[in-house]
Amino acid sequence: MFRRNYSSELLEEAVEQLSSLPGIGRRTALRLALHLLGQPRENVEQFASSIVRLRRDIRHCPVCGMISDGGQCPVCGDSRRDATVVCVVESIRDVLSIENTGQYNGLYHILGGIISPIDGVGPGDLNIQALSDRISQGVIEEVVMALSTSMEGETTAYYIYKQISRFPVKVTAIARGVGFGDDLEYTDELTLGRSIANRQIFQP
Amino acid sequence: MFRRNYSSELLEEAVEQLSSLPGIGRRTALRLALHLLGQPRENVEQFASSIVRLRRDIRHCPVCGMISDGGQCPVCGDSRRDATVVCVVESIRDVLSIENTGQYNGLYHILGGIISPIDGVGPGDLNIQALSDRISQGVIEEVVMALSTSMEGETTAYYIYKQISRFPVKVTAIARGVGFGDDLEYTDELTLGRSIANRQIFQP
Numbered sequence: 001m002f003r004r005n006y007s008s009e010l011l012e013e014a015v016e017q018l019s020s021l022p023g024i025g026r027r028t029a030l031r032l033a034l035h036l037l038g039q040p041r042e043n044v045e046q047f048a049s050s051i052v053r054l055r056r057d058i059r060h061c062p063v064c065g066m067i068s069d070g071g072q073c074p075v076c077g078d079s080r081r082d083a084t085v086v087c088v089v090e091s092i093r094d095v096l097s098i099e100n101t102g103q104y105n106g107l108y109h110i111l112g113g114i115i116s117p118i119d120g121v122g123p124g125d126l127n128i129q130a131l132s133d134r135i136s137q138g139v140i141e142e143v144v145m146a147l148s149t150s151m152e153g154e155t156t157a158y159y160i161y162k163q164i165s166r167f168p169v170k171v172t173a174i175a176r177g178v179g180f181g182d183d184l185e186y187t188d189e190l191t192l193g194r195s196i197a198n199r200q201i202f203q204p
Numbered sequence: 205m206f207r208r209n210y211s212s213e214l215l216e217e218a219v220e221q222l223s224s225l226p227g228i229g230r231r232t233a234l235r236l237a238l239h240l241l242g243q244p245r246e247n248v249e250q251f252a253s254s255i256v257r258l259r260r261d262i263r264h265c266p267v268c269g270m271i272s273d274g275g276q277c278p279v280c281g282d283s284r285r286d287a288t289v290v291c292v293v294e295s296i297r298d299v300l301s302i303e304n305t306g307q308y309n310g311l312y313h314i315l316g317g318i319i320s321p322i323d324g325v326g327p328g329d330l331n332i333q334a335l336s337d338r339i340s341q342g343v344i345e346e347v348v349m350a351l352s353t354s355m356e357g358e359t360t361a362y363y364i365y366k367q368i369s370r371f372p373v374k375v376t377a378i379a380r381g382v383g384f385g386d387d388l389e390y391t392d393e394l395t396l397g398r399s400i401a402n403r404q405i406f407q408p
């Protein structure tokens with residue numbers, strides 16, 4: 001490991017800041033800092049400014065909680081999307097992942113986390129009440145749970161299920177099973193077991 | 205891969221900028237951007253400002269080319285260092301690597317690259333003349349070549365050797381051999397061959 005002796009406090013500080021990013025150690029941070037040092041000054045200023053503006057100017061969609069540059073997000077604002085289906089996810093990244101599949105045409109609802117007593121996150125800290133409010137407007141017919149299968153994810157899904165069971169909506173969950181390209185040999189028993197129990201008609 | 209559809213131009217741009225860093229793909233850039241989005245605004249501004257200041261305010265040591273916050277670098281300015289030995293390296297990173305070993309007490313000379321006709325880098329683009337000037341002052345007694353063993357590194361070392369051979373200095377090179385912890389089985393033939401040829405007295 002590199003010690004804290006870079007012959008420059010400026011470099012020291014930049015490395016310190018860069019290594020605060022997730023997955024970036026001090027060694028990588030040093031490489032990034034030295035890379036930036038070799039770039040034209042305008043580029044580096046543009047780099048920094050894009051980050052400051054991201055944090056300062058970004059807004060959240062008042063409907064689903066997705067990021068937007070102001071007002072409704074493009075998904076909620078798109079009249080071609082099926083407004084009768086809403087998919088409940090934990091984070092912005094989950095929305096981006098599902099959008100990338102191109103297989104979903106409904107709307108989203110971002111919780112902003114999952115219930116986790118250990119981390120001090122209760123139902124009140126999440127965007128759950130807003131989901132009930134959305135459903136109470138009577139347009140939504142199906143709520144798709146797309147939360148993780150961890151203890152916290154299951155707890156959160158169950159809590160939401162109880163909250164919305166008073167509404168006449170169908171509650172579904174994304175399918176669990178053996179992933180494409182996965183070896184059966186290396187698939188955990190729970191997944192494989194569920195995958196066999198929920199087998200579907202073979203479609204050649 | 206994530207497509208370019210993040211529902212926000214600000215996020216789009218930040219991801220674009222972050223993925224311009226070496227070793228950072230778009231997926232990682234997105235993760236970093238969303239991480240920054242979750243941080244307090246002051247922290248993000250401090251992050252960006254440390255990078256801008258790094259690029260804007262950093263200076264180079266007029267003697268060796270190392271980065272400094274102004275004037276001579278701490279190594280050149282340290283009277284306890286042996287000013288009769290100078291180690292020739294390609295980059296700032298190499299200096300940091302050697303400093304971290306704690307095994308070297310001389311000074312450095314950073315070339316700022318290596319001779320590489322393919323990349324259009326000739327001797328005139330490197331900090332070589334300054335090395336001759338330093339040696340001509342008569343204090344330096346030994347020049348240690350610590351360049352890579354690539355074709356370009358060897359060419360550069362040879363060029364420098366020819367340039368400084370008119371001075372009464374000893375020219376040395378860092379030892380090549382099998383690294384600590386390396387298996388002989390996986391060591392390339394050239395390294396292993398050199399390592400046997402240059403065998404040293406066993407010191408238990």
